[in-house]
Structures are given as C-alpha cells and as structure tokens.
Amino acid sequence: MNFPPKLVENAIEEISKLPGIGKKTALRLVLHLLRQEESSTDNLTDALKDLRTGVKYCDTCHIISDTSDCTCRTVKRNLTTICVVEDTPDVLAIENTAQYRGLYHVLGGVISPIEGIGPADVNIDSLINRIKSSEPKIEEVILALNPTMEGDTTAFYITRKLKEYGVKITSIARGIPIGGELEYADEVTLGRSIMTRTTYEQ
Amino acid sequence: MNFPPKLVENAIEEISKLPGIGKKTALRLVLHLLRQEESSTDNLTDALKDLRTGVKYCDTCHIISDTSDCTCRTVKRNLTTICVVEDTPDVLAIENTAQYRGLYHVLGGVISPIEGIGPADVNIDSLINRIKSSEPKIEEVILALNPTMEGDTTAFYITRKLKEYGVKITSIARGIPIGGELEYADEVTLGRSIMTRTTYEQ
Numbered sequence: 001m002n003f004p005p006k007l008v009e010n011a012i013e014e015i016s017k018l019p020g021i022g023k024k025t026a027l028r029l030v031l032h033l034l035r036q037e038e039s040s041t042d043n044l045t046d047a048l049k050d051l052r053t054g055v056k057y058c059d060t061c062h063i064i065s066d067t068s069d070c071t072c073r074t075v076k077r078n079l080t081t082i083c084v085v086e087d088t089p090d091v092l093a094i095e096n097t098a099q100y101r102g103l104y105h106v107l108g109g110v111i112s113p114i115e116g117i118g119p120a121d122v123n124i125d126s127l128i129n130r131i132k133s134s135e136p137k138i139e140e141v142i143l144a145l146n147p148t149m150e151g152d153t154t155a156f157y158i159t160r161k162l163k164e165y166g167v168k169i170t171s172i173a174r175g176i177p178i179g180g181e182l183e184y185a186d187e188v189t190l191g192r193s194i195m196t197r198t199t200y201e202q
Numbered sequence: 203m204n205f206p207p208k209l210v211e212n213a214i215e216e217i218s219k220l221p222g223i224g225k226k227t228a229l230r231l232v233l234h235l236l237r238q239e240e241s242s243t244d245n246l247t248d249a250l251k252d253l254r255t256g257v258k259y260c261d262t263c264h265i266i267s268d269t270s271d272c273t274c275r276t277v278k279r280n281l282t283t284i285c286v287v288e289d290t291p292d293v294l295a296i297e298n299t300a301q302y303r304g305l306y307h308v309l310g311g312v313i314s315p316i317e318g319i320g321p322a323d324v325n326i327d328s329l330i331n332r333i334k335s336s337e338p339k340i341e342e343v344i345l346a347l348n349p350t351m352e353g354d355t356t357a358f359y360i361t362r363k364l365k366e367y368g369v370k371i372t373s374i375a376r377g378i379p380i381g382g383e384l385e386y387a388d389e390v391t392l393g394r395s396i397m398t399r400t401t402y403e404q
Contacts, residue, residue, distance in 0.1 A: 004294060005266060008257060008266060011252070011253040014245050014249040015249075015250075019234050020227065024291075028291070029221070030253060032220060032221050033220075033253065033254060034266060041254035044217065044250065045251050047209075047215070048235065048243055051213040051243070053240070055209050055210060055236055064206070064210060066209040092205065092229070095205055
C-alpha cells in the first residue's frame with residue numbers, strides 16, 4: 001500500500017525540517033491543510049514566498065526589513081543611541097515596551113567558545129564601524145543581551161572593544177521582575193538586585 | 203518604526219493559522235526561513251502547493267491519496283475486511299504495525315453530541331453503502347476507534363446499523379499495553395483486560 005502518498009510524504013519531509021516540528025506534528029499540519037480550502041494553502045505559500053524574496057537584512061543594523069530604507073536610517077528616532085541585541089525577536093520585545101526610541105544593532109548571535117562562535121561570527125565589527133563613522137555621533141550603547149554566560153562574555157568583549165571610542169555603555173537592569181516574588185527569586189538575581197539598587201526620587 | 207515588516211507580519215499571520223502554532227512560534231519559523239537559503243523556502247512552498255492540488259480524498263474509503271487509483275481498489279489486499287478508523291493518522295499507525303492487510307474506512311470524526319457531531323457528519327452512511335454493494339462481500343468490519351466516550355458511542359451506533367447485513371463486527375483489543383506495568387494501569391483498563399482475557403494455545 002502506497003501510504004502515506006508520495007506528495008504527503010514530501011510535504012511532511014519539508015515541514016519537519018522546520019525547527020521544533022517533528023514528523024507527527026508535520027502530519028497533523030498536512031491533514032489540517034487538506035481539510036481546509038485550497039485558498040488557505042495558497043495564502044500560506046504566497047506569504048512564505050513573499051517573505052523570502054522581499055525581506056532582507058539591513059547592512060547597517062542587521063534588522064530584517066522589507067524596504068531598502070531600513071529604520072536605522074529614519075530621522076524619527078533618537079540617532080545617538082544604539083541598543084545591541086542578540087536576535088530579531090529581542091527587537092520586537094523591546095519595541096513592544098514602547099520605552100525605547102533609539103536605534104538597534106542585531107548581533108545575530110552571541111560569543112560562545114563551546115559552540116565555536118567567536119567574535120568574528122557575530123556582527124561586532126560592524127557595530128564598531130557604525131560607532132566610528134556615525135553621524136550624528138553615537139553617545140550611548142545599551143547592551144540588552146540575555147543574562148547568560150555567553151551574553152555576559154559578549155557584553156564584556158564589546159565593552160572592551162568600544163573603550164577607545166568614548167561612548168557611554170549601559171546594560172539593561174537585572175533584578176526581580178515586576179510581579180515576581182522575592183521569596184522565590186534565585187540568589188544571584190536577588191543579590192544583584194540589591195547591589196544595583198536604585199534611589200527613590202524624593 | 204515599521205517593525206516587524208509587513209511581509210513578516212503576513213507570514214506570521216498565515217503560519218499561526220496552523221493548529222498548535224502561535225505567534226511566537228511563527229516568528230521563530232519565519233526567522234529560521236530567513237536564515238536559510240531561498241531554495242529551502244521554495245522547496246517547502248512547492249511541497250505544500252503540490253500537496254494541496256495533488257492529494258484528494260477517496261470517495262469510497264475517504265483515505266487521502268495522490269492517484270485516482272485509491273488503495274481501496276487494489277487487488278493486492280484482503281478485500282473482505284474493512285478496518286474503520288477515526289482519521290488518517292490512525293491508518294498510518296496501523297499500517298506501521300504490518301499486521302493488517304485489509305481495507306480501511308476513514309470516518310473523518312466520531313459521533314459527539316456535545317460538539318454537535320451527529321452520525322450524518324461522519325462517513326457512516328458511505329460505510330453502510332460500501333458493505334451493501336461490495337464485491338467480493340465484506341466479511342468482517344474491525345472497529346479501531348479510540349477508547350473514549352465518543353469512540354464507544356460511534357462503535358455502538360455502527361454495530362447497530364450493520365446488524366441487518368450479517369457482517370462480523372470486531373473491535374481492536376483493549377488492555378495493558380506491551381511494556382506497560384499492571385501496577386500503574388488504571389482500573390478500567392485492567393478490569394477490561396481481565397474480562398476479555400485470551401486463552402493460551404496449549
């Protein structure tokens with residue numbers, strides 16, 4: 001018995017190449033698409049095709065963008081601050097806070113000796129070039145990296161590299177999350193939140 | 203700031219229409235595709251398009267098939283036995299056991315009064331027609347439905363409907379799974395496995 005049919009197997013094969021999707025999930029998605037109108041599959045494939053052909057990475061800030069005018073060239077934002085993040089979802093997360101109006105720089109990864117990712121594999125050189133040649137001058141670089149060993153290593157490396165350019169370097173605050181409870185916080189976080197306590201304005 | 207770009211938003215929108223995939227997972231998949239070669243997106247979209255245009259449901263057994271010659275018309279299988287299942291993945295699961303060489307009938311669902319699914323909404327009438335008009339005559343109908351309230355209701359309904367056609371109706375065995383432990387089995391399963399115990403051949 002030729003089951004599942006070749007076309008179904010092909011589709012399962014291709015879908016299960018996506019991260020976090022195995023063969024069983026792929027089969028479920030295939031059956032879902034087969035139950036839907038043909039147009040819903042068309043919409044999906046068109047959206048994916050347009051995505052892949054239309055979206056590019058900006059040469060300057062490495063953000064994804066579907067226009068040649070990346071947001072890093074807009075004049076509507078604060079052009080003297082760069083927020084350095086590991087990857088695109090982080091940009092989205094920070095944008096959603098509506099608390100930041102400066103520029104971004106997407107590293108596309110963090111330094112990880114264990115995984116063989118060195119400083120040259122992430123967009124650190126282009127960050128330095130950007131700071132060197134920026135007009136107006138960059139005044140502050142905010143490091144918004146994940147609080148992991150790799151994130152800290154990368155932050156340390158960037159800090160050292162940027163020393164000579166006289167730019168202020170800051171890090172997003174580490175501490176107890178809003179809504180979090182002290183009782184259940186880990187010692188490192190709680191310890192750091194005491195060390196880096198902030199002063200109430202009186 | 204136009205972020206995420208429109209094309210990315212479209213793609214996320216379409217991907218997150220798939221069952222079990224939310225916006226965050228969709229974004230992760232989008233970023234994965236953007237990091238890969240353009241050809242990998244092409245392969246995926248081609249496979250999905252071919253799937254949706256090429257794969258049809260068989261009119262007789264309701265299995266998905268990419269040829270007009272469905273397996274239910276093949277002579278290489280036992281044509282006097284029909285195994286009734288809820289959905290296509292069940293066919294795949296049974297085929298993988300290599301223990302069954304008869305025909306299938308996919309109900310496309312089970313009777314569920316709570317969800318408003320009646321006998322007319324699943325492929326029971328076409329099963330009856332199939333048994334009425336089959337050549338050679340169907341001798342056995344195996345009900346391989348899930349051991350849920352809905353599965354049992356459907357099995358009961360089918361059994362009653364098929365009474366007049368003098369066909370043998372069986373159910374797949376319920377009991378302790380191979381590798382399972384009696385100690386941890388629920389009482390209903392263990393109770394049923396004692397009631398329906400099988401005799402050792404001596």
